[in-house]
Amino acid sequence: MSDIIALDHVDVTFHPEKNQEVKAVQDVSLHVAKGDVYGVVGYSGAGKSTLVRTINLLQKPTQGRIEVNGTVLFDDQKQQISNKELQEKRRKIGMIFQHFNLLDETTVVENVMFALKHSKLKEKEVQAKAEKLLDLVGLSDKAKAFPAQLSGGEKQRVAIARALANDPDILISDEATSALDPQTTNQILDLLKDLNEKLSLTIVLITHEMDAVKRVANKIAVMEYGKIIEQGTLHDIYLKPQQELTRQFVGGSLAAIDTLRAYNLEQLSASQRLYQLVFSAKNVGESVIISLYKECGVDVSMLYGNVEVLGNEPVGTLFVIVEGTDEQHAKALKYLKEKEIEVTQIDDRGIWHD
Numbered sequence: 001m002s003d004i005i006a007l008d009h010v011d012v013t014f015h016p017e018k019n020q021e022v023k024a025v026q027d028v029s030l031h032v033a034k035g036d037v038y039g040v041v042g043y044s045g046a047g048k049s050t051l052v053r054t055i056n057l058l059q060k061p062t063q064g065r066i067e068v069n070g071t072v073l074f075d076d077q078k079q080q081i082s083n084k085e086l087q088e089k090r091r092k093i094g095m096i097f098q099h100f101n102l103l104d105e106t107t108v109v110e111n112v113m114f115a116l117k118h119s120k121l122k123e124k125e126v127q128a129k130a131e132k133l134l135d136l137v138g139l140s141d142k143a144k145a146f147p148a149q150l151s152g153g154e155k156q157r158v159a160i161a162r163a164l165a166n167d168p169d170i171l172i173s174d175e176a177t178s179a180l181d182p183q184t185t186n187q188i189l190d191l192l193k194d195l196n197e198k199l200s201l202t203i204v205l206i207t208h209e210m211d212a213v214k215r216v217a218n219k220i221a222v223m224e225y226g227k228i229i230e231q232g233t234l235h236d237i238y239l240k241p242q243q244e245l246t247r248q249f250v251g252g253s254l255a256a257i258d259t260l261r262a263y264n265l266e267q268l269s270a271s272q273r274l275y276q277l278v279f280s281a282k283n284v285g286e287s288v289i290i291s292l293y294k295e296c297g298v299d300v301s302m303l304y305g306n307v308e309v310l311g312n313e314p315v316g317t318l319f320v321i322v323e324g325t326d327e328q329h330a331k332a333l334k335y336l337k338e339k340e341i342e343v344t345q346i347d348d349r350g351i352w353h354d
């Protein structure tokens, strides 16, 4: 799959006052493939919004290269297309925000129609399109309501319909679920996932909530102090977080670390090894521990176990101590590999320790 967004070596530096410098984004490269739901996570102030606003040049970078949908928008410290072209490109990048940004004085359907004011469609066609979009986001019955009469989730649905008005290829969601309760958050995230699949919409999702990313994203970048400190597939970032901050975001792994620290793992004998086993959906139900004993002769004690749903797929994680001879260990590893279970040996200096 080709990249629909390619940010390369992007810097954004602000000078809020004379002699003051805020390096909000520093040497960030981010490549988003068509059809990705790319989660950008990090604490407040990490630079997520600033970075993502460079995608449509709402924020011009200080340095770096921005290419979107095959067009270079920014390079050599300057905009590479005319303002008019940029405006057209921007219409193909929808945005939704935490506070919805609806026009309070106009109805729901008019809010969506407003986004089509530049289109070549006739008034009737604009209205028909807005109604169709409201139907797509499940809000047909609220077309004539005013924003003040809607719940937070409904307001966000209007904002999504409006963001889709110009048939964008990309949707940027900047903390769009942060003001919503957990159940409504999940409904909005499921809607985004549905739109991603139905419309082949590429989504960049900025959030400080790992659960949101876990539910819908296929890739993640973790930001801290203006830099991406870790990026990869949801599966890899979630199950093998390398950086302390990533581990903090990945709740499941924190629980695993706490549990492992409660054991005195320095006391493993020469014949014992600590492994992390990761099961995908197809083998999550297998009785691996018993099979390892039966097939390979090793003793297996379980320290920690958990099943997470990543995207729609259950993924199981076990931390086990396997005890046996070198030969038995080799046999056990071969067996696990055949079963397509990912195995990581964790040593005393391993990733789960300070």
Ligand SMILES: Nc1ncnc2c1ncn2[C@@H]1O[C@H](COP(=O)(O)OP(=O)(O)OP(=O)(O)O)[C@@H](O)[C@H]1O
Binding pocket: 014, 015, 016, 022, 023, 024, 042, 043, 044, 045, 046, 047, 048, 049, 050, 051, 175
């Ligand atoms: N226009 C600006 N002028 C000066 N500094 C800015 C400007 N915009 C952002 N910053 C600073 O850049 C840094 C990154 O801000 P940014 O909003 O991108 O972070 P964020 O990760 O999106 O956090 P949040 O979720 O709180 O918005 C912060 O230190 C912020 O104060």
